[in-house]
Amino acid sequence: MSANSGTDAAAPGIGKMDPSTRAPEASVCGFIREPLAFWLFRRAAGSADAGRVAGIRDIDRLTFTAGDGRTLGGYRLRAAAPNGYLLVAQGNAMLADQIMGELQYFRDQGFDVYVYDYRGYGLSEGRSRLTAIISDYREIIANLNTQPYHRHALYGMxxxxxxxxxxxxxxxxxxxxxxxxxxxxxxxxxxPEQYDPINHLPADSSRLEIIAGGRDRVVRPQEIQELLFAAKFRGARVVQRTEFAHPFQDATDAIHRSRMKAVADFLSR
Structure with a gap:
């Protein structure tokens, strides 16, 4: 899905594969349709452009080597006195350098902010595949959790x-x-159903916040309702705003700032 594009959709396809037999970058959502979908998303995202982050203060270029040897590229925003880290996973037609400017808000809230391009996108090597990207984020989170941060925060759009x-x-x-x-x-x-987000809610979801917008035309309200209901039942904070659209598509700057504040307030509580 895209955080800034109307072409947003979760990696579509057909067919299933036994996870125990797949290669690191194998398709699980269709032998043809998953690679095609990610190709379209990468095309929509465009090419990396360091000029987009040239004027941002306290920013570092990062690399991370995944377990299969692929090198992922991204950026970190350094807080003056970090209370924790924030790892951001963007929409699937976006690059890290396109959103670093907006994420300065979270740096100023005391987080070191990390954003990587998905494998195969922008600064990152490899073939873009659902299971491989999930594996990358497991490894990135595990690595960040070994560092001396008090708070470990995640934000997925x-x-x-x-x-x-x-x-x-x-x-x-x-x-x-x-x-x-x-x-x-x-x-x-x-x-495969094993990748459905609703199947990965923890029994105690009190450390989760789920945001949904009434004006979202990418992930429509009916497509998120089941997740909202299940998460709220398990103790998550649910934020439903009629004025919210899809991330980075809100109608006004004021609405966008309200969304960012809802995220920051929960992450910093």
């Missing part, structure tokens, strides 16, 4: 929420997790 729930939702290896405009299920698109 659209497809990023699908990735983070699969990577860490049930493990609880975080202080707080915000899922913003992610669908309840991706199995209707042909992916």
């Amino acid at each position: 659209s497809m990023g929420g699908v990735i983070l729930l699969n990577a860490a939702g049930e493990s609880g290896d975080y202080s707080s997790l915000v899922i913003d405009s992610s669908p309840s299920r991706i199995s209707p698109l042909g992916c």
Whole structure:
């Protein structure tokens, strides 16, 4: 899904594959349709452009080597006195350099902010595949959790929420997790049910916040309702605003700022 594009959709396809037999970058949502979908999303995202972050203060270029040897590229915003880290997983037609400017808000709230391009996108090597990207985020989170941060915060937008729930939702290896405009299920698109976000909600979801918007035309309200209901029943904070659209598509700057504040307030509580 995209955080800034109307072409947003969770990796669609058909067919299933036994996870125990797949290669690191194998398709699970269709041998043809998953690679095609990610190709379209990468094309929509465009090319990395360091000029987009040139004027941002306290920013570092990062690399991370995944377990299969692929190198992922991204950025970190350094807080003056970090209270914790915030790992952001963006929509699936976005690059890290396109959103670093907006994420300065979270740096100023005391977080070191980490954003990586998905494998195969922008600064990152490899083939873009659902299972491989989920694996990358498990590894990134595990690595960040070894560093001396007091708070471990995660924020997933659209497809990023699908990735983070699969990577860490049930493990609880975080202080707080915000899922913003992610669908309840991706199995209707042909992916195995084991990747449905709703199947990765922890029994105690009190460290989760789920955000949904009444004006979202990418992940429509009915596509997230099941996740909202289940998460609220398990103790999550649910934020439903009629004025919210999809992330980075809100009608006004004031609405966008309100959304960012709802995220920051929960992550910092």
